[in-house]
Amino acid sequence: MFSAVVRPFALALFQGDADPPPPRSRWLRFRLPRWQPLAGVLDLVRVADILMALLLFGSSYSQLVNWNNVAKLPVNDPLLYLTAAALSVPVALRDRWPLGAWRMTMVLLPVVLWVTQTVGTSNPPYSLGLAVMYPLVTYSVAARCDRQITVGVWVLSLLAAWIVDSHSFYLVAIMVTVALLFGYNVRVRRNATARLVEEEQRTRLAEGAQAVLEERARIARELHDVVAHHMSVIAIQAEAVPLKAAGDPARLEAGLAEIRSLSLEAIAELRQVLGVLRDQDGRTDTAPQPGLDRLDELVSNARAAGLTVLVALPESLGALPPAVGLSAYRIVQESLSNAMRHSPGATVTITVEPDGGALRLRVANGGGTAPGGAEGAGHGLVGMRERAALLGGTLEAGPVDGGGFQVIATLPIAVAVTEETT
Incomplete structure (x- = not known):
């Protein structure tokens, strides 16, 4: 019980520490050019605190000198400088070390009050500089420190105000309490905003992970359909070949060769983990899967939607493995969809070229002629990356x-060709 009561005061005076400064808006913090003599990051909040501290130092020192000239018991100039510094330096330090600035104030407060009461004529012995400095420092403490530290600072401030002058206690208590409550409210709202941002980031990560799982599930369904199709054909051929051969070795050999060809094709499709897609209702699409031979359809649809599409194809691509052709088609399809969605009326360039043992795709669009739609969840990019990765390739996308x-994909074809020709 005793430790719980003492802990706020121990944290405020000795053990506690403040949170790091909050991130600044780009209008309050920017980098100066290197040719400037003060090259670096300029923080306008700290610059404002330093300017206010200089103003407080000058005004406080001037007021103390005027009081000292007419005082019956004048004090030495070093004490005047120390008092003016005690009323200004904490303001300059309150953003970087808010709790340290308050502790400095409490340590030098007896000197400030003694000098003010000795040379001044005001009653209570509070100068204008102290009335400005102390609420600013306590606000920074409440905005950057834990609630227990804020409570300790509040109680110690009220206790000091009662000891110094009980007649002005209520006015000082109101000023300190308002400053601390205002700072505490800012801290609560700032923490709530930070938690909301973290929650949004976790949500985006979870959605991205879910998109990866969904894309892999779709690819798994493709694999299931391909394997089921090829295995069914192989089973039918294995049953029909002996009947068709009727003891003829040539027909039997031709039938077995056809079964072998189907088996190698199934193995190639299995390794590429691509094939026939199912729709959202789980129905199987038995139509031939698209490849780059149907690129003209995508280009026509994009041009009908208002895009200007330029296509650069090599004279001959040769026979691409079905998995590579399907992935290339889907990547171009998704890239054109993104261009239509985010850059209406833009010019899109599609480049397809062989690159050693791989197929290289580049789909780039410029700025649109009309405002684009809202930012999506990024699942299309996730799907494209998954397709490229499962083929052993790479995909880069960015402004x-x-x-x-632009989207740049590299899809290996050498492995697939080797498997199909084995």
Whole structure:
């Protein structure tokens, strides 16, 4: 019980520490050019505190000198400088070390009050500088420190005000309490905003992970359909070949060769983990899967939607493995959809070229001629990356200089070709 009562005062005076400064708006913190003599990051909040501290030092020292000239018991100039510094330096330090600034104030407060009461004529012995400095420092403490520290600072401030002058206690108590409550409210709102941002980040990460799982589930369904299709054909062929051969070794050999070809094709599709898609209702699409041979359909649809599409294709791509052709088609399809959604009326360039044992795709668009739609969840990019990764390839996506966006994918084809020709 005793430790719980003493802990706020111990934290406020000795053990506690303040939170780091909150992130500044880009209008309050920016980097100066390197050619400037004060090159670096300029924090306007701290600059304002330093300017206010200089103003408080000058006004407090001037007032103390005027009082000292007419005082019956004048004090030495070093004490005047120390008092003026005690009324100004904590303001300059309150953003970087708010609790340290308050502790400095409490340590020098007896000197400030003694000098003010000795040379001044005011009653109670509070100068204007103290009335400005102390609420600013206590506000910073409440805005950056734990609630227990704030309670300790509040109680110690009220106790000091009662000891110094009981007649002005209620006025001082109101000023200190308002400053601390205001700072505490800012801290609560700032922490709530930070927790909301963290929760949004966790939600986005969870949505991204869910998108990866959904894309992998779709690919798994593709795999299931491909394997089921090929295995069914192989089973039918294995049953029909002996009947068709009727003891003819040539027909039997041709039938077995066809079964072997189907088996190698199934193995290639299995390793690429791509195939026939199911729709949202789970129905199987038995139509041939699209490849780059159907690129003209995508381009026509994009042009009908208002995009200007330029296509650069090599003279001959050769026969691409079905998995590579399907992934290339889907990547171009998603890239064009993103361009239509976020950059209406833009010019899109599609480049397809062989790159050693891989197929290289680049889809880049400039800025649109009309405002784009709202930012999506990014699941399309996740799906494209998953398709490229499962083929052993890579995909890079991001903005380009001058506005616009580009997607660059590299899809290996050498492994698939080797498997199919084995």
